[in-house]
Amino acid sequence: MKFKKQIKGLQAYQPGKTTDEVKRIYNLDKVVKLASNENPYGASPRVKAFLDNAKVNFAIYPDGYATKLRSAVSKHLNVSENQLLFGNGSDENILIVSRAILRQGLNTVMANITFGQYKHNAIVEGAEVREVPLKNGEHDLDKMYEAIDDNTAIVWICNPNNPTGTLTPSQKIKEFVEKVPSDVLIVLDEAYTEYITDETYVDSIGLIDKHPNVLIMRTFSKAYGLASFRVGYAIGSEEVISQLEPTREPFNNTVLSQEVAIIGLEDQSFIQECKMKNNAGKKQFEEYCKVRNLDFYPSHTNFILMEVKADSDLVFQGLMQRGFIVRSGNALGVPGYLRITIGTEEENTELLQKLDEVLREEGVI
Numbered sequence: 001m002k003f004k005k006q007i008k009g010l011q012a013y014q015p016g017k018t019t020d021e022v023k024r025i026y027n028l029d030k031v032v033k034l035a036s037n038e039n040p041y042g043a044s045p046r047v048k049a050f051l052d053n054a055k056v057n058f059a060i061y062p063d064g065y066a067t068k069l070r071s072a073v074s075k076h077l078n079v080s081e082n083q084l085l086f087g088n089g090s091d092e093n094i095l096i097v098s099r100a101i102l103r104q105g106l107n108t109v110m111a112n113i114t115f116g117q118y119k120h121n122a123i124v125e126g127a128e129v130r131e132v133p134l135k136n137g138e139h140d141l142d143k144m145y146e147a148i149d150d151n152t153a154i155v156w157i158c159n160p161n162n163p164t165g166t167l168t169p170s171q172k173i174k175e176f177v178e179k180v181p182s183d184v185l186i187v188l189d190e191a192y193t194e195y196i197t198d199e200t201y202v203d204s205i206g207l208i209d210k211h212p213n214v215l216i217m218r219t220f221s222k223a224y225g226l227a228s229f230r231v232g233y234a235i236g237s238e239e240v241i242s243q244l245e246p247t248r249e250p251f252n253n254t255v256l257s258q259e260v261a262i263i264g265l266e267d268q269s270f271i272q273e274c275k276m277k278n279n280a281g282k283k284q285f286e287e288y289c290k291v292r293n294l295d296f297y298p299s300h301t302n303f304i305l306m307e308v309k310a311d312s313d314l315v316f317q318g319l320m321q322r323g324f325i326v327r328s329g330n331a332l333g334v335p336g337y338l339r340i341t342i343g344t345e346e347e348n349t350e351l352l353q354k355l356d357e358v359l360r361e362e363g364v365i
């Protein structure tokens, strides 16, 4: 058959073990998953109240233009409705953008290490991938600029970056955007934007008016606690959005997902509360790292990438046997580190106790 040559040997996304699998394998009653940066507090209680009584006609296709959700997000962000693209998670928006733009003969610039889906989709589309190493965990925008040539189609900036959690300063992004050629799409993937507390951070939506080649991606999967519903959105110039829309699937957000995203958006006090709790939780991890003399990246997200001074896979396994699923740095290109989602205060305390046990077993402490 005539499969694209470049997808030969390409690995499908490897999901980690589910909590049910881990319970079964290790005979545990309770397993906490702190591996995919979901919100440990779930979604706004208003979402649950809605779902308990939701009356949906399941035989009818959803609104393919997400009209009500579009209107709610447009008001929330103060952008026009046709500046928005809704995807089945930001994952799908990354796919849509790649599908619309990338092909053989073009190249795309991204950091190394960063969110894996940019590279994955670029490979599927046959584009050349140009990876620029991070500098102190931050995007090296000078080197990324140098990597751009006439065939560069997309530059990806994951801000804050996954898996380091680091923030590239708004001023540096502004300077970068000002010099990148206007026919290169600059994607700012801001999946964790709601968690940013840094005072120098400036909302990047302001860049779009002057620079129509900027596209911002955000999601309901993280702070909004709605990962299972799969809703992501991109904000861009009308010109860019209108070019992307035709490559989107017709009914890519379900009836329920559109409804719950609106409800989540309306409850901003829930988001603020989660942000504060997340900040406190992050401090638990930072304190632990300082006491145990382990390196960590300064995180602006709801996860932390921290050193374990041992084989990440072994520490990951040790935590899993004790009922905590995290992400091994080996799987993310950062051996010797773990990426851990910040949980509730109680979860963090328990996890750090278990981590102490594992690190003792490994002779680290």
Ligand SMILES: Cc1ncc(COP(=O)(O)O)c(C=O)c1O
Pocket (backbone or CB within 6 Å): 036, 037, 088, 089, 090, 091, 092, 115, 158, 161, 162, 189, 191, 218, 219, 220, 221, 227, 230, 231, 232
């Ligand atoms: C940086 C980044 N972008 C995009 C995504 C995908 O999010 P979604 O659930 O909206 O597809 C994630 C999820 O981990 C992420 O970390």
